[in-house]
Amino acid sequence: MESVLIIGTGGLAREFTAWCAARYTVAGYLSNNAEEHAAYRLPGRIFIDQVTPEQAGTRLAFLAIGSPAVKRQMHERLLQAGFSFPSFVHPSSSVAPASQLGDGVIVAPNCTVGPGVVVGRCSYLNFGCGIGHDAVLGDYCQVNPGAQIGGNAALDSAVLVGSNATILQKVRVGADATIASGALVMARVTAGATMMGNPAKRMRAFE
Structure with missing residues (x-):
């Protein structure tokens, strides 16, 4: 099996470690939290803050980080260091052949991605979410468990x-x-806005 570097040591990283085990060997983790790596008995080595492909023993990396802003920052930095980011689709998920997944996209278990969908680089579709036909997601989006995105919806980057x-x-x-x-x-959302409730309303106090 190919070996990979996982970025992060938190909950997403632990979940992804379990999901990718049938396909990849984990060479190690890049994080600033060695305590998490030890406490959760994660496999492989821990690299603090920075690493090269030569040190990691692989050029393949996955971003298992929930924050879109941190995801973007780490992706740009690791690309410059020489890492590449394959996409990953869990075998329990359904991804229509006519959809397009960018580099580094992770599709967790039990997701449905409809035809004509475009998912940008390093976006993460967590378990049980659904993306309707012809929806477009920009780079670095994080879609958490059970979320549903309707057909022809459009999410710009880092949502x-x-x-x-x-x-x-x-x-x-x-x-x-x-x-x-x-x-x-139910209606257009302004860039940078925080939306809460049903129907969703903008909550400026949280921005």
Whole structure:
């Protein structure tokens, strides 16, 4: 099996470690938290803050980080260091052949990705989420468990969608927006906005 470097040592990294075990050997983790690596008995080595492909023993890396902003920063830095980012689809998920997944996209278990969907680089579709036909997700989006994105919806880069949130069809969400868990988004969302509730309303106090 090929070996990979996983970025992060938190919950997402631990989940991804389990999901990728049938396909990859984990060479190690890049993190600033050696205590997590030890406490959770994660396999492989721990690299603090920086690493080269030669040190890691692999050029393949996966970003298992929930923050879109940190994800973007780490991706840019590691690309310059010489790492590459394959996409990963768990075998329990359904991804339509006519969809397009960018480099570094992770599709967790039990997701459905419809035809014509485009998912940008290093976006993470967590378990049980659904992406309707012809929806477009920009780079570095984080779609958390159970979230549903309607057909022809458009998410710009680095959008965070909380667990069990719903974005209706044809709705556009601006870059760096946050959709809170359980929110129902029915209309266009301004870039950088935080949306909460059903129907979702902007909560400037959280921005």
